[in-house]
Amino acid sequence: MSLRPFTDTPDEGERGARTFKVGGVPSWAQFPESYHCACGAELVYLCQVPEDREFAACPGQPEQPYSVGIDTYQLFLGNEVYLLACPAHCDPAAVWPVNQH
Template identity: 75%
Template sequence: MLPTVEPEPSVRALPLTLQPFVDTPNPRGLGAQTFKVGGTPSWAQDPEYYTCACGADLEYLCQVPEGMEFAVHPGQPEQPYSVGADTYGLFLGNEVYLLACPSHCDPAAVWPVNQN
């Protein structure tokens, strides 16, 4: 399945600005608990490991921290229990990690991991 070209009707796409930073693991070996691409994952529970259908071990790509709010288009209904009327909480407020195939065997060779 390839990504859709249709815009998301509720959640607003915002510019993503990546800035370099040193993700120094803490004494438990966990990285910073923030939205980040690369670095060291800040596993909320035990680390999880998966294998791609091609046989390669999936590698940590990025993470979305727990409780992160996402901007919505004006006029969308308010999400119950959200922080604000103009944001939605996704992933049930859990931390989400994306693991990807280092062999790039397929553009969709990405596996989401949800932890709380």
């Protein structure tokens, strides 16, 4: 995987590109969700992993049960995952995963 800049142009429904990305506009699989940090700040969109995204398994590692392929792993049962983070940076662990299918 390599990171490269791209312009995330929202569609008419205000959804961004459905891809693995950091920043830009989220492409919510269902309805947008919002959460607040323990410090009170509203969490902001950080990145997303699209549904059914496969990650190559390192050679010699065990096969993931119920995976699509014997040489790949999937996170979160193949669901779309979004990471929301605290803009106040109140704590290094102030990140919240949102799982949608």
